[in-house]
Amino acid sequence: MTTPHSAVPERSVVDRTLSILGAFDKDNRTLSLSDISRRAGLPVATVHRIVNKLQLWGALERSADGAYSIGLRLWETGSLAPRAATLAERALPHLVTLQAQSSAAAILAIREGAEGVCLGFVSCDAEFSGRWGDTGRRLPLHATAVGLVLLAHASESVQKEVCSGPLKAYTPHTVTDGALLERSLTKVRREGHAVMRGTLTEERDGFGMAVRDSRGAVIAAVGVFGPVEVVQPLRLAPQVRAAADAVARSLRADGSRATEVGA
Structure with a gap:
């Protein structure tokens, strides 16, 4: 009788390839072979x-010192994703307006699984931009205003997954208790907006609202992030609501379709 070499099934070529591509992220843009x-x-x-095959296809590029980074062809392929590209394109002018009106960073995000993804970011805040302002950056749902909006309108299974934790503490003010987070989601649905006080970065607050399609389904979230004295909900609510409505109107006028966050 043949004895298996391992109780763990061998990973498929596709799984291994995806693991290699997944080794790269916003904080690890260039990696050596051993790093990968x-x-x-x-x-x-x-x-x-x-990696050699990915490099030949153009998914990875190799620098003179032998390190690897994501290649231009993979970026070109990724830019074809309609859910992200159309939203980002339609939202940018309205994010620029929102940033100018609010004097805070303006953000557009969608949900991908149990995380938020930044699709648009306009800011004069160099400190925040350097850490969280990259397009494509993953955002924690429980620690950002736009993330809380997306989570509040996600499916019950996604909410349960996130609330069951573990919930990472980014500052002493980050909500890390699942029951408390669930109550916050109820409040967001009731009030129509989310307010976060120093939960991602101390001394910076966030305010977010949903972007809805023609059926009323939430497809994204628009918000602002900035110093405590700037992020005043009563003052910002009309500006953020106007931006969210403008993005939604742009998508409807263009006939674009996006995936609701509860899916």
């Missing part, structure tokens, strides 16, 4: 073989 091996949990020989 460690982050992907794969042998160096396996990584070397797959």
Whole structure:
């Protein structure tokens, strides 16, 4: 009788390839072969073989010192995603207006699984931009105003997944208790907006509202993030609501369709 070499099934070529691509993120844009091996949990020989094929196709690029980064062809492919590209394009003029009106960073985000994804960001806040302002940056749903809006309108299963934790504490003010987070989501649905006080970065607050399609389904969230003295909900609510409504109107006028966040 043949004895299996391992009780763990071998990962498919697709799984290994995705693990290699997933090794790169906003904080790890350039990686050596050994870095990729460690982050992907794969042998160096396996990584070397797959990386060579990805480089030939253009998904990865190799620098003069032998390090790898995401290639232009993969970026071109990713830019075709209609859910992100159309939303970002239609929202940008309204984010620029919102930033000018509010003097705070203006953000557009969608939900991807149990995380938010920044699709648009306009800011003069260099400190915040350097840490969270990249387009494509993953945003914690429980610690940002736009994230809380998206989570409040997500499916019950997604809400349960996030609230069951663990919930990372970014500051002493971050909500890390699942029951308290659930109550916050109820409040967001009741009031129509989310307010976050120093939960992602101390001394900076956030305010967010939903972007809805023609059926009323939430497809994204627009918000602002800035110093405590700038983010005043009563003053900002009309501005953020106007931006969210303008994005929604742009999408409807263009005939664009987006996926609701509860899906």
